[in-house]
Amino acid sequence: xxxxxxxxxxxxxxxxxxxxxxxxxxxxxxxxxxxxxxxxxxxxxxxxxxxxxxxxxxxxxxxxxxxxxxxxxxxxxxxxxxxxxxxxxxxxxxxxxxxxxxxxxxxxxxxxxxxxxxxxxxxxxxxxxxxxxxxxxxxxxxxxxxxxxxxxxxxxxxxxxxxxxxxxxxxxxxxxxxxxxxxxxxxxxxxxxxxxxxxxxxxxxxxxxxxxxxxxxxxxxxxxxxxxxxxxxxxxxxxxxxxxxxxxxxxxxxxxxxxxxxxxxxxxxxxxxxxxxxxxxx
Numbered sequence: 001x002x003x004x005x006x007x008x009x010x011x012x013x014x015x016x017x018x019x020x021x022x023x024x025x026x027x028x029x030x031x032x033x034x035x036x037x038x039x040x041x042x043x044x045x046x047x048x049x050x051x052x053x054x055x056x057x058x059x060x061x062x063x064x065x066x067x068x069x070x071x072x073x074x075x076x077x078x079x080x081x082x083x084x085x086x087x088x089x090x091x092x093x094x095x096x097x098x099x100x101x102x103x104x105x106x107x108x109x110x111x112x113x114x115x116x117x118x119x120x121x122x123x124x125x126x127x128x129x130x131x132x133x134x135x136x137x138x139x140x141x142x143x144x145x146x147x148x149x150x151x152x153x154x155x156x157x158x159x160x161x162x163x164x165x166x167x168x169x170x171x172x173x174x175x176x177x178x179x180x181x182x183x184x185x186x187x188x189x190x191x192x193x194x195x196x197x198x199x200x201x202x203x204x205x206x207x208x209x210x211x212x213x214x215x216x217x218x219x220x221x222x223x224x225x226x227x228x229x230x231x232x233x234x235x236x237x238x239x240x241x242x243x244x245x246x247x248x249x250x251x252x253x254x255x256x257x258x259x260x261x262x263x264x265x266x267x268x269x270x271x272x273x274x275x276x277x278x279x280x281x282x
Contacts, residue, residue, distance in 0.1 A: 002281050003015065003016075003095070003098065003099075003281075004264045004278055004279075004280060004281060006209075006254070006256075006264065006265055006278050008202065008204070008207045008208070008209050008254055009184075009202075009204030009205060009206075009207030009208075010060055010061065010184070010204050010207075011058060011059070011060045011185075011202055011204065011207075011209070012058070012059040012060070013056050013057070013058055013059075013209070013256065013265070014056070014057040014059070014099065015054050015055075015056055015057075015264050015280070016054055016055045016056070016057055016066075016070070016092050016095035016096065017054060017070075017088075017090065017091040017092065017094065017095045018052065018053040018054040018055045018068075018069070018070025018071060018090045018092055018121060018258075019052075019053045019054075019070050019071040019072075019086065019088050019089045019090045019091075020050060020051065020052050020053065020086065020087055020088045020261070021050075021051045021053060021071065021084045021085050021086055021117060022044070022046075022048040022049065022050055022051065022084075022085025022086075022087065023048060023049065023051055023084065023085060024047055024048060024049075025037065025038065025041070025043045025047050025048060025049045026047060026229070027228065027229045027230060028049055028051070028217070028218075028228055028229075028230070029220075029221075029226060029228070029229075030226070030227050030228055030229040030231070030234065031229075032225075032226050034047075037220060037226070040219075040220035041218060041219075041220035041262075048085050049218075049261075050261040051117075051217070051218070051259040051260075051261060052257075052258070052259055052260065052261050052280070053068075053070050053071045053090070053117050053118070053258065053259065054070065054258060055067060055068050055069055055070050055092060055121065055258070056068075056211070056256060056258070057095075057096070057099070057101075058110075058185075058202075060182055060185060060202075061182050061183070063107050063108055063182065064101060064105050064106050064107055064108075065106070065107070065108040065109070065110060065181075065185075066106050066108070066109045066110070066134070066137070067109075067110050067112070067200060067211055067256075067258070068109075068110070068111060068112055068118040068119075068121075068213075068258055069090075069092070069109065069111070069118065069119060069120070069121030069122045069133070069134075070090035070092050070120065070121035071086065071089060071090055071116070071117055071120045071121060072089065072090050072120035072121040072122075072123070072124065072133075073089050073090055073124065073125075074089070074124075074125050075116075075120040075123075075124075075125065075163070075164075076089075076120070084117070090120075090121050092121055092133075103133055103134050103135075104134075104135065104136055106134045106136065106137045107136060107137055107138065108137055108138050108140065108181065109122070109134060109137045109138070109139045109140065110140050110181065110187055110200055111139060111140065111141040111145070111198075112197060112198050112199065112200065112211065112213035112214065112258075113141075113142075113145050113193065113194045113196060113197045113198065113213065113214065114141060114145055114146070114148075114149045114160060114164065114165070114194075114196075115159040115160070115194065115214075116159055116160075116161055116164065118258070119149075119161075119164040119165075120161075120164055121133060122134070122139070122164055122167075122168055123163060123164055123167045123168065129167075130163045130166070130167045131167050132167045132168050132171060134171075135171075137171060138171060138173045139168055139171045139172050139173065140173045140174075140175065140179065140181060140187055141172060141173075141174060141175075141196070141198070142174065142175060142176070142187070142189045142196040142197075142198050143174040143175060143176055143196070144189065144191075144195050144196035145194060145195070145196025145197065145198070146172055146174045146196070147196070148160060148194070148195055148196055149164075149165050150165060155232065156194070156232065159194075175187065175189075176189070177189050184202055184203045184204050185200070185201075185202045186200070186201050186202075187199070187200055187201075188200075188201060190215060190236070190240040190244075191233055191236045191240065192215055192227075192231055192232075192233050192234070192236040192237030192238075192239075192240050192241070193213070193214040193215060193228065193230070193231045193232065193233075193237055194214075194232050195232060195233065197213065197214065197215070198213070199211060199212055199213055199215065199240075199244060200213070208251050208252075208253040208254065209253060209254040209255070209256055209265070210244060210247070210248050210253045210254070210255050210256070211255075211256045211258075212241070212244065212245075212255055212256075213258065214228065214230075214231075214258075214259070215227075215237055215240055215241045215244070216241060216245075216255065216257075217257070217258070217259040217260070218257060218259055218260040218261075218262075218263075219257070219260055219262065219263045219266055222245070222268075222272065224238055224241045224242035224245060225238060227241070245272075248268060249268055249269065249270050249271070249272055250270055252267055252268070252269060252270070252275060253267070254266070254267045254276075255267070255268070260280070261280060261282075262279065262280055262282075263277055263278065263279055263280060264278040264279070264280050265277065265278045266278075
């Protein structure tokens with residue numbers, strides 16, 4: 001299968017196969033009425049929309065970097081697979097092999113947040129217990145997110161799983177509000193979707209991309225007011241989304257997607273009209 005790639009200045013982005021879920025469209029669009037959101041994103045007869053969980057391989061300055069990790073393999077029960085509409089699990093290893101890489105070549109992982117659909121790919125099952133999939137990687141995540149991952153509240157306990165964090169404790173590099181990973185590449189804490197949610201920004205002169213993560217999980221979530229019922233702090237999502245979408249429009253920044261089943265990346269003009277895009281091969 002042909003992989004989708006995008007060169008943005010010094011950065012090369014390649015989308016890997018992290019698996020797929022099908023979640024309730026109403027939950028994914030919150031208070032937005034179905035007649036509105038269903039015009040922008042296809043929905044099946046169970047009111048579910050297709051959502052990829054595809055990590056992005058970012059190759060920059062000789063480093064192999066992953067943005068999030070997919071839903072993993074053999075991490076979900078049969079009941080969870082039914083509930084989450086999982087029809088395909090991760091094949092990140094196979095995707096990397098097609099690029100002549102292995103999990104040992106990944107030196108940095110940028111975790112926008114640690115919900116199961118982003119973090120299950122970090123660890124794998126053994127006969128007894130779990131181990132890290134990417135043993136040589138430094139794993140960056142906001143301190144707030146890392147704290148909640150280990151001590152979830154009554155609402156978030158269903159999204160933060162012990163098997164996804166215990167094997168990687170020694171690899172975690174937490175940060176407070178913002179951190180520069182490499183020249184021009186930064187993670188910025190936003191909150192909103194989760195208390196510790198972060199976005200990723202890359203700037204190389206006129207070349208930029210912004211990974212909005214679950215503030216804008218699909219192209220259909222372009223409006224600042226279209227936020228998820230899953231968001232722990234939806235008003236924060238609205239404010240952060242409004243702020244960063246304005247930046248993206250002004251810069252004509254590429255916006256990249258982890259969940260979108262139809263687009264890998266879109267570039268908008270200063271008026272929010274689509275200038276360019278990379279479609280997902282279906």
